[in-house]
Amino acid sequence: MDISTDKIVEECIRAISEKVRNLKSLNIVVAGKTGVGKSTLINSVFRENLAETGIGKPVTTHMRRIEKKDFPLKVYDTRGFELGREVQKEVKNEIMDTIRAGLATKDINQAIHCIWYCINTASNRVEPEEIQWLKDFSEENRVTQVPVIIVLTQSFSKKKAAQLKNILLDENLDVVQVVPVLAIDYEIDDEYIVKAYGLDKLISVMTEALPDELIDTLQNVQKASLEEKKRRAQKAVATAVAASFGEGFAPVPFTDAAMLVPTQITMIASITAIFGVNVSKSVIMAFITSALGTSGATIAGRTLASNLLKLVPGAGTILGGSISGATAGLITTTLGEAYIQLMTAVYKGEINVNQMNSKEIRKKFKEMFAERFKVEKDK
Ligand SMILES: Nc1nc2c(ncn2[C@@H]2O[C@H](COP(=O)(O)OP(=O)(O)O)[C@@H](O)[C@H]2O)c(=O)[nH]1
Ligand SMILES: [Mg+2]
Structure with a gap:
């Protein structure tokens, strides 16, 4: 023959x-104050320049959905965390509504699979209201159980990042992991540049946290x-x-x-x-x-x-x-x-x-x- x-x-x-066509869509909410480094993180983790090129479609008052044709990823970028408690509460409700609406479709492509809550290590302190937000969110998320990963962005000081991580771990928050990252090299001065790190760890944590049917997608879209x-x-x-x-x-x-x-x-x-x-x-x-x-x-x-x-x-x-x-x-x-x-x-x-x-x-x-x-x- x-x-x-x-x-x-x-x-x-x-x-x-x-x-490739049949890869399930991976859907992530990226939350945190303006300026913490959400867009930088998104662009450094995924192989398409999503946050730059896709301006995103407003899906709720404080959330935009960023996606690209034929790319099995949807990123929900939040804004307004810096605007105080009231707005933070609204953001929380919008995230929960989006999670519930996704679950109601019974379609994995529509569900929210993971939340990255971003805190800027360089800003020196974590606000009590952010801790409270995470606690309130976990409470509401008890049934839906969407995994939350705290990403410590702009962690060019590993020492500060470790301290912040300990503070957060002491709060016994219902989160998968606290992951310090530096998404892109940080230039302290001409002679001293801190190399980017931590994004591979974030991918490992994601690989553990997501269901098996989304792992091919995760590996397809990530470049970290x-x-x-x-x-x-x-x-x-x-x-x-x-x-x-x-x-x-x-x-x-x-x-x-x-x-x-x-x-x-x-x-x-x-x-x-x-x-x-x-x-x-x-x-x-x-x-x-x-x-x-x-x-x-x-x-x-x-x-x-x-x-x-x-x-x-x-x-x-x-x-x-x-x-x-x-x-x-x-x-x-x-x-x-x-x-x-x-x-x-x-x-x-x-x-x-x-x-x-x-x-x-x-x-x-x-x-x-x-x-x-x-x-x-x-x-
Ligand atoms: N060097 C360096 N700069 C960063 C990093 N993350 C954020 N930045 C800077 O911080 C600023 C705000 O980041 P951006 O991603 O726009 O924050 P967003 O508002 O949360 O989307 C930008 O000027 C970035 O260049 C990082 O990992 N390394
Ligand atoms: Mg941004």
Whole structure:
């Protein structure tokens, strides 16, 4: 049976766009006084310049919703916290109304999933009325249970941030975490610049706080933690391996090796969505042809099986016309990890896939697979 490489590539592209299209929308309320650094935070955490470009649509008196077409994130930016108790109460009611309205739809895409309450570390003190606001809010949120994360913004002084964090923790507030961050480098003077930090921690805390069905979205939209993207991508590989092991538990006759391909396409689509990078057809083509060890338009099932086997060090050659389930799993792992490496390089800007021709991309992949061999052999 001949397998068309073009068809595999097309299936990949289709699976990627379907996966991305079907990501649930992640919806976050960002609260705090004007000037604390909400917009700066939003722009530093998410990979689209939301707060800058999207002026946002007023949804209540003190809340604007910022979103972008084909981007699975809605940020509710609040204003008015600096205007005193009355307004703060109004803001609280508006947030609660929005939470309840979202829940009433029974649609995860409409629900509010998380609140970031921002306090500026540099302002030196936390107002008692803000503590009270958080307590009142928690009281009303008791049933709805939307997780609240306190973000200590502009924490260029780590010492001050730690003190503030302790003060807040002593209040026994019903919050998931208190996370000090510095969203962008802070220049104290020409010679002394404090490096941005803490946003990756915020993503880790979010990863813990959100339900599993929103984690692919979180990883897709965030640009603050490569580690969390990789971790999630490795989970996608593990899922695919479990599936290919199932498929291959009874040894896979290598004429049927193509049976594994749909699982691997799903895996590639998941990883791409998690990284949130744009991949062109030529990149996928280069990846597939390097992985399959062919540059032809079609490949025989038997050749496909033995070429895939070459990816697995120590697997040897095919004996008796089938591959074991364990081997099928190893092939899938190797493909997945190579693809994660590729996505990491694209994400870091180490390779610009739009500027490489397919021959260069193929060369790069060959190196990656070779690298992977080496790692396996060294183990
Ligand atoms: N260097 C540095 N400046 C910040 C940071 N966060 C906020 N700022 C500055 O503080 C000011 C107010 O920030 P902004 O994000 O507009 O606050 P918002 O009103 O809460 O949206 C801006 O001039 C920012 O440049 C940060 O993490 N690092
Ligand atoms: Mg703002």
